Amino acid sequence: MMANFFLLLGLLAFTCSLSLAFEPSPLQDFCIADTMSSASLNGRVCKDPKLAQAEDFFPRLHLVGNTSNSVGSKVTPVNVAQLPGLNTLGISIVRIDYAPWGINAPHTHPRATEILTVLEGTLYVGFVTSNPETRLISKILQKGDVFVFPIGLVHFQRNVGYGNAIAISSLSSQNPGVITIANAVFGSNQHIASEVLMKSFQVEKNIVDRLQTIF
Numbered sequence: 001m002m003a004n005f006f007l008l009l010g011l012l013a014f015t016c017s018l019s020l021a022f023e024p025s026p027l028q029d030f031c032i033a034d035t036m037s038s039a040s041l042n043g044r045v046c047k048d049p050k051l052a053q054a055e056d057f058f059p060r061l062h063l064v065g066n067t068s069n070s071v072g073s074k075v076t077p078v079n080v081a082q083l084p085g086l087n088t089l090g091i092s093i094v095r096i097d098y099a100p101w102g103i104n105a106p107h108t109h110p111r112a113t114e115i116l117t118v119l120e121g122t123l124y125v126g127f128v129t130s131n132p133e134t135r136l137i138s139k140i141l142q143k144g145d146v147f148v149f150p151i152g153l154v155h156f157q158r159n160v161g162y163g164n165a166i167a168i169s170s171l172s173s174q175n176p177g178v179i180t181i182a183n184a185v186f187g188s189n190q191h192i193a194s195e196v197l198m199k200s201f202q203v204e205k206n207i208v209d210r211l212q213t214i215f
């Protein structure tokens with residue numbers, strides 16, 4: 001009897017922790033972020049639903065991103081910061097433009113799985129599984145192909161075609177977050193001490209200094 005009780009308790013705790021690891025289900029049709037409110041909570045305050053307009057649910061991603069930068073790609077995000085209607089819905093979208101040989105550098109989304117569709121061009125994409133396996137799972141994608149980057153895993157894309165490439169990615173959070181590995185490690189505001197990075201990457205101080213200057 002007692003054993004059953006503890007089994008049930010364990011099961012309950014397990015399912016609760018599972019559901020808490022993701023964005024909660026909405027408790028109403030929608031909850032358009034009130035961009036005027038300064039109240040701070042897990043998500044955004046809803047504006048009066050009677051004031052809902054099509055524009056709250058209507059992002060535009062027709063503009064080509066400017067890829068004239070060091071990596072040759074541009075991510076145009078549409079998350080709750082750009083589109084208030086996404087608040088509490090657990091979803092968002094980005095457009096990614098790539099110049100020839102442009103890359104979307106290795107990064108991770110702490111709060112979302114990503115599903116990418118190639119609209120134009122050819123992309124080499126991949127992600128790396130977590131320790132201790134750290135296995136690269138990669139693929140060359142053509143127009144119309146779709147690829148999934150599981151939540152939290154480090155992933156990247158590179159344009160390996162002849163012209164520009166375009167992708168659309170959907171993400172399972174209104175606010176997926178992004179951690180670009182090189183920027184986080186070598187470009188943090190207040191640098192990580194060189195000794196930490198030298199030993200972590202097994203390189204000399206001049207290399208760490210150089211990377212810290214770049215990022």
Ligand SMILES: *[C@@H]1O[C@H](CO)[C@@H](O)[C@H](O)[C@H]1NC(C)=O
Pocket residue numbers: 066067068069
């Ligand atoms: C694209 O970005 C570059 C570098 O920031 C800038 O010089 C250029 O004017 C931009 N092009 C357009 C069309 O905005």
